[in-house]
Amino acid sequence: MHTPSHSQSNEPQPPLLTFRERVRTGGGDDIRPVDRFFGDLRSYNERLSNSLGTHLPSWRVIYLQKHPPSYWSALFEILNGLPRYLNVMEIGSGMGDVVSLPCFLGFHNVVGFEADPFLADVANRKVEELFARKGVVRNEVFPCERSFRPDVLVQVNCVYGNGLCDKIGYLERLKQWYALAGKPAYYVLEVIDDSFLGEHADYPEFLRVNANDIARAFPDSFIRMIPTYSYPANKSSKTIYVIEDSRCRRTLGHLYIIRHSREGGNLYA
Numbered sequence: 001m002h003t004p005s006h007s008q009s010n011e012p013q014p015p016l017l018t019f020r021e022r023v024r025t026g027g028g029d030d031i032r033p034v035d036r037f038f039g040d041l042r043s044y045n046e047r048l049s050n051s052l053g054t055h056l057p058s059w060r061v062i063y064l065q066k067h068p069p070s071y072w073s074a075l076f077e078i079l080n081g082l083p084r085y086l087n088v089m090e091i092g093s094g095m096g097d098v099v100s101l102p103c104f105l106g107f108h109n110v111v112g113f114e115a116d117p118f119l120a121d122v123a124n125r126k127v128e129e130l131f132a133r134k135g136v137v138r139n140e141v142f143p144c145e146r147s148f149r150p151d152v153l154v155q156v157n158c159v160y161g162n163g164l165c166d167k168i169g170y171l172e173r174l175k176q177w178y179a180l181a182g183k184p185a186y187y188v189l190e191v192i193d194d195s196f197l198g199e200h201a202d203y204p205e206f207l208r209v210n211a212n213d214i215a216r217a218f219p220d221s222f223i224r225m226i227p228t229y230s231y232p233a234n235k236s237s238k239t240i241y242v243i244e245d246s247r248c249r250r251t252l253g254h255l256y257i258i259r260h261s262r263e264g265g266n267l268y269a
Contacts, residue, residue, distance in 0.1 A: 089150035092158035096123025196237035
């Protein structure tokens with residue numbers, strides 16, 4: 001790309017920051033660090049898309065837009081309210097755009113799982129270039145044998161309904177994965193909302209759930225909900241649920257709270 005020339009001053013110029021330095025230090029302007037980070041992440045993904053092209057999945061385009069996807073922004077707000085000593089684990093890391101968030105926020109221990117070896121390699125290269133962290137994403141299918149016990153389990157922008165045929169089975173899988181992760185203090189889960197009535201090959205009706213379904217699946221938990229997408233403005237309707245162990249509840253901003261009572265009702269605050 002041609003860069004227009006400018007007259008040069010004799011005044012000494014500050015050194016240009018490298019890509020990694022801009023991400024880590026703030027870049028020297030008044031843009032919010034997270035917005036600057038997404039801009040640099042987008043630039044990285046543009047270069048990646050130009051170099052690898054059709055080898056990358058089609059959904060990569062959501063990280064080539066001017067603004068981040070809704071679930072990414074919501075996850076930033078959620079994680080930003082948590083202590084950085086907590087262990088964070090993501091299921092379905094893809095190209096590493098979500099697992100990059102806790103790295104950017106300074107969480108000390110971050111692990112992602114990605115079944116596709118090519119995508120796991122793409123994600124690891126990305127995280128290493130941005131944050132000098134190696135091997136954050138494991139090329140493994142979750143659930144699996146592991147030595148990492150998370151405090152925060154993240155599962156956004158991915159729905160695992162393979163081999164299932166009804167909602168009961170889907171909710172049981174979510175509960176099982178939560179249990180196999182050691183019942184972490186926080187489970188950040190994005191699901192397809194049952195208010196979505198449109199046709200979608202990837203989201204059959206049994207994969208569409210509501211607040212009552214989640215409350216029954218995780219009784220005696222504090223559950224907070226954040227709508228991320230709404231049909232027909234978007235291709236489907238989705239909601240993030242922050243499922244908190246009632247023993248270590250924290251305040252994560254002005255979100256709806258659902259508490260499942262022993263009598264089977266739901267309390268909304």
